[in-house]
Amino acid sequence: MNPSPPHPHPHPLPPCAAGIGLRAEHHAALLEQQPRVDFVEVHSENYFGRGGPPLHWLRRARELCALSLHGVGLSIGSVDPLRADHLRHLRELIDEVQPALVSEHLSWSCVDGLYANDLLPLPFTREALAHVVARVQQVQEALGRPLLLENLSSYLRFEADEMPEWAFVAEVARRSGCGLLLDVNNLYVSARNHGFDPADYLAALPPEAVAQYHLAGFTHRRFDDGAEILIDTHSRHVSDDVWALYAQVLRQLGPRPTLIEWDADLPPLPTLVAEAHHAAALMEEHAHACCPA
Template identity: 50%
Template sequence: MIPTREHALPRTQAARAGLPPRAGLGLKTGHFNEVLDSRPDLGFFEVHAENYMVAGGPFHHFLGLIREQYPLSMHGVGLSIGAEGALDAQHLQRLTELIERYQPHSFSEHLAWSSHGPVFLNDLLPLAYDTPTLKRVCEHIDQVQNTLQRPMLLENPATYLAFQRSTIDEPEFIREVIQRTGCGLLLDVNNVYVSCVNHQRDPLAYMDALPLHAVGEIHLAGFAEDSDSLGDRLLIDDHGAPIDQAVWALYRQVLARVGPVATLIERDNQVPTFDVLLAEAQHAEALLIRAGDRS
């Protein structure tokens, strides 16, 4: 049995109430002018926090203008929530200042680690799911939420291996983290599909084991496909392709369970023209409207 403890912040629906239940896009620097000129009908934009951890410059100029017109989601990639060591105090301070500056409707981070001592690795690495890791992740999330004075969303990972020493199933681990800390869930549907194909699991069963009541945002993205040393199918979460039909199908299943939730279209590699991304967002928006009509 997993030991319990009191969470640092009260459980709240504030994380889910943050962003409007519409489709949004990751904001790319090459699209700044087009966004400001065309004012596309989108629910929100999302940025990676680490790209704006400087005092000034053109990125801040454009983000300030766009923030005046759209809700903003801020997505962290460098807190290293699952690291064995302490959180980087300077990084957390820069994040705090950035969030105070832009007051985003939502802040999220990954269930992963990317630092070891003074070494920072430019990747989101997997965790062993056991009681010490659970305690450490919860302590780090408590620290982040208490520092920011707001609940955060935790994103489920895309993984390519599992640790033999894991004693807790991944959905159960995520459910327990959310129960203990009061954070919300950023449900990355592409990550669910990628991980389940790689580990030969049922994506729908995996998703249903997650705490879907806590979903505050959804991510959709594309993947690359390869094969492992045994010739089995291997998916890579590279955010460099259109959203696969299997991911769209799983997304429809999610909406049938949770209703309309803010949904981000992610593309970080091989970024196409803005109209291509907007078309994917419009498709997600149509599915959100249908889900709202059914609820």
Template identity: 50%
Template structure:
């Protein structure tokens, strides 16, 4: 039995607390507590919700009551932001245990973390920081992923970063590095299309070339988000992965290209600051759902013609 099969069997052996809502082919949104009354008033929406794991690591209280209300009728994606999988030091055992307990408590349809680091000794940073793409870093990242997957009893999805600096000591491209991680660890991938566009703009490479080299067959979830535009110290254009506005037209275009290649992968609209009213966020998800639905309809036509 493969490592992934063992993890899946371990997860399936537990009795479920919540309904196992399907997530395939659905668009979702970040879950914000202020939207809960509007969401519940609309009835059961088509889609899923993503939450940041670190917001639910307390034992109880209003955050958990709100998440339980959402989880009963909807699939949930649990997205970690502080595991520091790319960091040079060992994973925080307490943090990992809390993360694992959340997976067991809410039985999320999708579980993900970032290809980044955010801790140094006892200091936690508010940013997801980049790492050099070397064999030594690759081995450390894979060891950390193995540790997470062993604790939660299932594969995780690893998200590609948005970056603003590159390391001279890197010996492979980001796509080569990510492909090697997936092959060695058995993890899946979370493709953040906005991150691709942000990094491509900041570093001057082709987003289309990046996507052509990305292992799309390993992608289990897609993220879309807004970004902010600034200027660096030399006056050059600099994009920031800000999650504070609608998805840009260029990112929608890239998303349609990706979906055309890999099919209707579950897709999330991230919006984490300057939170709009629920109808605005819902409309962004509806736009993503329309693209996913067209891909599903096209696949059905192709299959019927082949038959």
């Protein structure tokens, strides 16, 4: 990477921090408008290049507020070996921009070197649990810092499952020492698709492991036979039902840095900022915590 002035090691984000996912379409608007947000989050892999416009914009954003790096390509649940070049690029990016948080998805994407353009769910078995724990520990050692893992939205279950998702996620955190990124929209989508109670999921999570929340929008898909499925599209406002579940999460687990994700049909930047401010207001209302202005 091109030399640049080093950033100080970041202080942890305050519990009530509210941020937005930063996409390339909003790079210029962020610098021009300088909205009141506590942090922005980017997809790590988009900034692996050595220099160039993407890293330039990221450095400029880092001057305005804290950063969070969110990966989509590590494939931590795959049986393929972890890619040393991926881990090296991620470690270089972390050293360069000093993000407050680093996260990935509890999923897999590749087999025999072939990548699916998706985040695929894991079977919730003891074998998969041991495999993921070992991989997480390997990643954390390579990065020199804790990793947060995000729960997926899912549309199927495996017959081989030996435990519910919430038990699997909680055990990964306990055994590996990683943190958890609780995506509230994904929790809502999966609960509706599979018919479980989100309260059971929340009750199983070790509160001390939960370090961040995500909020996003979903879409409905209805089939000719009347069946319905919710799809995590990140293409619209956070729904009223997800806001209500978020309030329940705050009551049970307390405030954590919260991010608004929006990846398709992007609105103007102020729309994202307004959603982040709403999340901050809910954190103050339900968690009774002091948040920075």
